[in-house]
Amino acid sequence: MHTQSILVTGGHGQLATALSSHDGVIRVGRPDFDFDRPDTIDAVIRAHDPSIVVNAAAWTAVDAAETDVDGARRANHTGPARIAAVCRELDIPLIHISTDYVFSGDKGSPYVETDPVDPRSVYGRTKADGEQAVLQAQPDSIILRTAWVYSSYNRNFVRTMVEAAARRPTLRVVSDQIGNPTSADALADVIMHIIGQIRDTGWKPDYAGIYHATGQGQASWYDLACMAVNAAARRGNPQPVMEAIATADWPTPARRPPDARLDCTRLRQMFGCAPGPWEPEVERVVEKLLSQAA
Secondary structure (H helix, E strand, O other): OOOOOEEEEOOOOHHHHHHOOOOOEEEEOOOOOOOOOHHHHHHHHHHHOOOEEEEOOOOOOHHHHOOOHHHHHHHHHHHHHHHHHHHHHHOOOEEEEEEHHHOOOOOOOOEOOOOOOOOOOHHHHHHHHHHHHHHHHOOOEEEEEEOOEEOOOOOOHHHHHHHHHOOOOEEEEEOOOEEOOEEHHHHHHHHHHHHHHHHHHOOOHHHOEEEEOOOEOOEEHHHHHHHHHHHHHOOOOOOOEEEEEOHHHOOOOOOOOOEOOEOOHHHHHHHOOOOOEHHHHHHHHHHHHHHHHO
16 A cells, blocks of 8 residues: 655756745755666655655756757656556556647647647657556656746746846747747646546546646746746836847757647646636736745
8 A cells, every 4th residue: 555645756946946845845956866876766766655746857958959869868757767667567656747849830720639649859768658658657647848938936937037137138939939928836736637637537548648737828938937037027026128030040959849738628627727828827827926035
């Protein structure tokens, strides 16, 4: 009989931090739990014997992955596969976090779970491979694809924009990439709702598979930056000039999906939940960021 704990990987990452505020969560990370040392994966899961594992650990440095392919693969593919194999052996359901980068972003409309993956970066390819490896190793797994995660924890786009607005008179932000901004806290709430349903009903084979879990509504990076900077300005932060630029004006080693919006209908139908609109969450996160800085 497993303990009632929820084992969350990802150390001090945004989602792991958001989940750590919930009852029963045990958060683990390096050096105790390290994809570069696969034996630690087995040891930590066996030691805690949780009722469910949430793998929120990943290599998310998209550009750095282009030059450290092995590191990205360990964190995004072979490491998660090892987690899944141990979970299957111990009969523990697994929730694994994935990304919109498994898609090219060229569809022109929101992606559904059955759309074929077509990653265009090392990060995206390793995450897509990780999804399949997890489902093969532990059929009792839920894959949650999310996108554009922000919070008042750790480094993220919203925090970077708020801090940059306090230092620079002009901010240049890409406006021709669109997606679904997602609050880490809102995503954590969804995960806890799913876990609650699994506990209430017991694991059902229908639960297994891939789901999309992003904030409701779409935005460009420029839209998101303006929302964050304006929210901060209303609370006394400086108001810089906001300049919209094209992706071509801000070249990066890894290709970004130009339109990686995700459709969350399947998540709502199966579990009756999904992250809410992104705009109020940005307001809340900015208020928290400024209160932390005060």
